[in-house]
Amino acid sequence: MTDTSSSPPAVSARPVAPQQLAWLRAELAGWTSEGIISEEQAARIASRYRSEHHARTGVGRVLLYLGAGFVGVGLIWLVAANLDQLSPLTRFATVAVLWLAFLVGGEALAARHASPPLVGAARLLAALGAGAVLFQAAQSLQVPAYEPRLVGLWSAGTLLHGYLTRSHMPFFVGLVTGVVWWFWQPVWDGADGLTVVLLLGAGAVLAASLAVLHDGRIDSFAWAWRTVGAGMALLALFAAAIPDIGADGIVWTTWLVVALVLAGLALLASLLTRPGVRALEPLGAVAVLVVATLIALWTTGTDTSQVDAADWAHAAVSVVAYVVLAVGLVALGTVRDNPALTWMAMAGLVVFTTFQSFAVFAPIVTGAWLFVVLGTVFLATGFLFDRARRQLAHALDDGSPAGTGAEGADR
Incomplete structure (x- = not known):
């Protein structure tokens, strides 16, 4: 034997x-x-x-996801069209049966270790079908289907599905609908510029805190939350720099308070459970929220034909804050191996600098000289970006204390 x-x-x-x-x-x-x-x-x-060529599987994956997306959106569209040929109960039952079939079918395929793209497509159908069920239930109960709370419920359900199954497609749908609800619900009560700035800043705090909480547990979800947080931080400072966006002051509403409380709870949880170097990330988002709010409350006037010292100071502070944030995101993207943060920071800085240049320099410098000024600004910021990125990458490769600490925090 x-x-x-x-x-x-x-x-x-x-x-x-x-x-x-x-x-x-x-x-x-x-x-x-x-x-x-x-x-x-x-x-x-x-x-x-073993070697796997992704060209063919990539095409199949794209086609499966596109097909699932079209079918899911088609279901929601059918609900929006009311399906007048059927009774409300029949409409709801039809949509609910389809959703359950997609939900059970996707998990059955996953249990049988079917092709990941096929499982992902089925789960995407289930996530989109959940929205169709909610909207159809609202119509059957004579509830307005255009209210943001339905989007919030849709987001909560698909996020729960994504976390229970550790699947990306329901999580992605829940993340997108959750971001939509985050802004739509508070603005539904009272829309003003400063509310948008506060929501962007608070969203950055919430997403950054959730990213830290997910590190080492569900890294792909952490990557998504971190990317959303970076985008909201960039948009918060961009919106805050718009002249007189906060001229009306803060208009407090119930949902705005709820959003700030949720961001605070997530921040507290990240600081208590993940102390040390990781705390710098959510605390940096808090700094963005505070700076963006202060810049938005700083009113200098909206007359672009006359640029005085206050306008120059407002633009200078806004640019410096945005450059600091962009450099911080480049460093974070290098440490966390997330190139999306670096590209977002560079693209955001280009758009922001162009906006500020036309707002401040255009009344003074016109024609070809304006492009010379813009080009000089871009060359200088590009040089500083590239130099900072190279130095940070070199420090991480050499195992310096900064690099070791950042990498050790992920383990």
């Missing part, structure tokens, strides 16, 4: 990109030649991975 007690358990090969597999094999060959590992160990490591 053969003794197989020492045989390693069979491990299914993990699909990786061809470039990654080629790099791994080159490294294994180098380690083997240096005597770090044996040829048998190298073969065992290489057997754990």
Whole structure:
């Protein structure tokens, strides 16, 4: 009888990109030649991975997700069209049965380890179908279907689905609808410019805190929350820099208070459960909220034909704050290995600088000289960006205390 007690358990090969597999094999060959590992160990490591060409699977994934999206949106559209040929109860039952079929079918496919794109498409249908069920139920109960609270319920349900199943498609739908509800619900009660600034800043605090809470637990969700938080922070300072956006002062509403309380609770949870270096991220979002509010409350007048010292000071403070935020997001994107933050920061800085330049310089500098000024500003900020990014990447590669601390915080 053969003794197989020492045989390693069979491990299914993990699909990786061809470039990654080629790099791994080159490294294994180098380690083997240096005597770090044996040829048998190298073969065992290489057997754990297989090449997967993503071109075909990528096309299939896109088609599946597009098809699921069209079907889901079509269901909601049918609800909006009222389906007058059917009674309210029949309409609701039809939509609910379709939603349950998508929900159960997606989880059944996941349990059978079906193709991930196919499972994702089914779960996307279920997430969109949940919205159709809510809107149809509202119509059946004679509740206005255009109220933001329905979007809030839709977001809560799909986020719950995403977290329970650790699936990206329901989480994505819940995240998008949640962002829509975050702004729509408070503005529904009373719309003013400062409310938007406060909501953007509070949203940045909430998303940054949730990103820190997800780090090391559900990293893909942390990446999404961090990206949303960065976008809201950039938009908060951009909106705050618009002249006299907060001239009417703060108009407090119930939902605005609720939004600020939710952001505060998330901040407190992140500081208590994830102390140390990680706390800098949500605290930075709090700084953005405070600075954006103060800039928005700083009124200088809206007459662009006359730019006085107060207008120059307002623009200068806004630009400095925005540059500091952009550099901070570049650093965060480098530390967290999130290139989206770097690109968002650079794009936001270009748009913001252009807006401020035309608002401040245009009444003074016209024609070709305006483009010379703008080009000079872009060259200077681009140089500073690239220099900061290179120095930070070099520090992280050398294992400096800053880099070690940031990376150690993720483990």
